Amino acid sequence: MDSYVKLAKQSLEFYFKNGEHMQVPDGLPDEMYSRKAGVFVTLKINGELRGCIGTIEGVTNSIAEEIIRNAVSAGLNDPRFYPVDENTLTKLDYSVDVLGDTFQVTDQNELDAKRYGVIVSIGGRRGLLLPNLEGVNSPKEQIDIALKKAQILPDEDYKLEAFEVVRHY
Secondary structure, three states: OOHHHHHHHHHHHHHHHHOOOOOOOOOOOHHHHHOOOOEEEEEEEOOEEEEEEEOOOOOOOOHHHHHHHHHHHHHHOOOOOOOOOHHHHOOOEEEEEEEOOOEEOOOHHHOOOOOOEEEEEEOOEEEEEOOOOOOOOOHHHHHHHHHHHHOOOOOOOOEEEEEOEEEEO
């Protein structure tokens, strides 16, 4: 288990024991302290999604702080699922996606669903889909799912952006 995933696991477990977010620990890779970035924490049980919460851009001071906050939110605040409980903690598998910079896309043929995540936006509505998700095989499928998440109609004049991630298991 790498440092990113280990921190996500420790964060959710700490929250259950102490009722608050943990402080950023010592001994992490430098990037986790010095870099701000969007981070998604995904929880699964037996390969099935159990929670996924993240930030498109860094909203805290570091990647480590993003992981701590988003791990707790993935376990307790994903509106698609009931909050995890202490009995569930031992069954969870974690992954952490650190988002790279976004870039505007004018033609979806520039995309690759395995390599790039997508963001669609119009007005205050915004939807994101991470890359390389099981069952999502084309950029069109990615975009359609992101549009649905953002409640944007396919014929609206939305902005399309893409990004790469570094995924930690």
